[in-house]
Amino acid sequence: MTRGARRSTRSxxxxxDLPVFELGRFLPYLINRAGARLAVAFSKEIAxxxxxxxxxxxxxxxxxxxxxxxxxxxxxxxxxxxxxxxxVGRMTRARLVERARENGDRRALQVGLAAPGRQVxxxxxxxxxxxxxxxxxxxxxxEAEALREMLSRVYRxxxxxxx
Amino acid sequence: MTRGARRSTRSxxxxxDLPVFELGRFLPYLINRAGARLAVAFSKEIAxxxxxxxxxxxxxxxxxxxxxxxxxxxxxxxxxxxxxxxxVGRMTRARLVERARENGDRRALQVGLAAPGRQVxxxxxxxxxxxxxxxxxxxxxxEAEALREMLSRVYRxxxxxxx
DNA sequence: GCTAATTACTTGCATTTGCAAATAATCCGC
DNA sequence: GCGGATTATTTGCAAATGCAAGTAATTAGC
Numbered sequence: 001m002t003r004g005a006r007r008s009t010r011s012x013x014x015x016x017d018l019p020v021f022e023l024g025r026f027l028p029y030l031i032n033r034a035g036a037r038l039a040v041a042f043s044k045e046i047a048x049x050x051x052x053x054x055x056x057x058x059x060x061x062x063x064x065x066x067x068x069x070x071x072x073x074x075x076x077x078x079x080x081x082x083x084x085x086x087x088v089g090r091m092t093r094a095r096l097v098e099r100a101r102e103n104g105d106r107r108a109l110q111v112g113l114a115a116p117g118r119q120v121x122x123x124x125x126x127x128x129x130x131x132x133x134x135x136x137x138x139x140x141x142x143e144a145e146a147l148r149e150m151l152s153r154v155y156r157x158x159x160x161x162x163x
Numbered sequence: 164m165t166r167g168a169r170r171s172t173r174s175x176x177x178x179x180d181l182p183v184f185e186l187g188r189f190l191p192y193l194i195n196r197a198g199a200r201l202a203v204a205f206s207k208e209i210a211x212x213x214x215x216x217x218x219x220x221x222x223x224x225x226x227x228x229x230x231x232x233x234x235x236x237x238x239x240x241x242x243x244x245x246x247x248x249x250x251v252g253r254m255t256r257a258r259l260v261e262r263a264r265e266n267g268d269r270r271a272l273q274v275g276l277a278a279p280g281r282q283v284x285x286x287x288x289x290x291x292x293x294x295x296x297x298x299x300x301x302x303x304x305x306e307a308e309a310l311r312e313m314l315s316r317v318y319r320x321x322x323x324x325x326x
Numbered sequence: 327g328c329t330a331a332t333t334a335c336t337t338g339c340a341t342t343t344g345c346a347a348a349t350a351a352t353c354c355g356c
Numbered sequence: 357g358c359g360g361a362t363t364a365t366t367t368g369c370a371a372a373t374g375c376a377a378g379t380a381a382t383t384a385g386c
Contacts, residue, residue: 006202014384025238027307028205028294028295029220032201034318063184064184065186078199087342105244107352109365125184126186138320152193157297171363217372234333234334245375245376246372268333268382270333
């Protein structure tokens with residue numbers, strides 16, 4: 001790594017042997033970039049309902065899955081447990097969700113949509129679909145489906161690392 | 164929305180008219196989920212170089228694009244400007260990057276890799292590629308390329324909203 | 327060439343985050 | 357059924373974040 005590595009003076013672009021990293025073809029970059037745009041735009045969109053993005057994620061997950069444990073909700077939303085714990089606390093105070101200790105296992109928490117939360121989801125879901133349509137402008141249904149499927153595969157491929 | 168909406172007692176799953184939101188087919192969800200897994204796993208991987216994810220994003224962008232302005236770097240990394248300003252400050256103190264006011268327009272900042280930063284990128288790039296390979300396990304080259312291309316399209320589709 | 331508007335970044339401040347440690351309830355093997 | 361793991365969630369704390377407001381340099385209009 002040190003052999004003949006005198007810094008070239010000729011060009012502006014870095015060089016130092018290493019073939020330039022191809023950011024524009026790097027999958028994590030492409031995913032992050034698309035996700036960030038989606039997130040920023042959609043956050044602003046739903047701000048008028050007084051809902052922030054993480055809250056929407058929780059609401060959407062609960063609408064889709066029904067009531068579930070905090071841990072399940074964390075897995076479902078990709079929100080870290082301690083963050084989620086506090087988030088659900090706030091959302092409970094805002095009457096968006098309801099919390100109750102589970103019968104049977106009283107360590108566990110059962111989180112479900114509260115009535116006002118249901119109303120908010122009902123209002124936002126159409127917007128969400130509109131955004132998805134926008135994101136997929138120019139895609140054939142087959143392409144859109146392929147994209148969904150491949151993203152799921154990527155997700156699964158990264159699943160079994162923790163041991 | 165209030166008509167006959169007595170809360171059903173029979174089932175556990177929510178209902179309340181609204182067709183259940185299909186989270187598993189919702190593109191923003193799929194993107195966020197894959198991105199979050201990638202981010203968490205890769206963060207841990209590079210922690211042993213004392214580098215955090217956002218720092219890696221900056222380093223990778225600079226390696227790929229060469230020196231650029233803070234604003235460009237913000238666009239390139241999807242990191243918010245004020246966050247990036249402070250991040251680049253820390254990275255400068257850590258000798259990962261170098262900062263200089265631009266000649267010509269002295270408001271602007273020119274940010275480039277410093278020598279130790281280059282070493283760190285050189286060490287991490289192979290890991291990054293390994294992660295990408297892992298994420299794309301079971302993909303044909305054609306599929307991988309299609310995925311990249313579709314993610315770029317999604318990104319572009321969401322570009323022209325701000326007016 | 328002077329002033330107003332714009333651009334490029336920085337900073338103050340209130341909040342949110344994430345890790346690690348704490349708490350609380352269950353489970354496991356005798 | 358008792359004590360030590362284990363699991364589910366919460367909380368303390370330091371650090372990171374994002375918005376809005378501030379600063380500094382440049383450009384535009386006259």
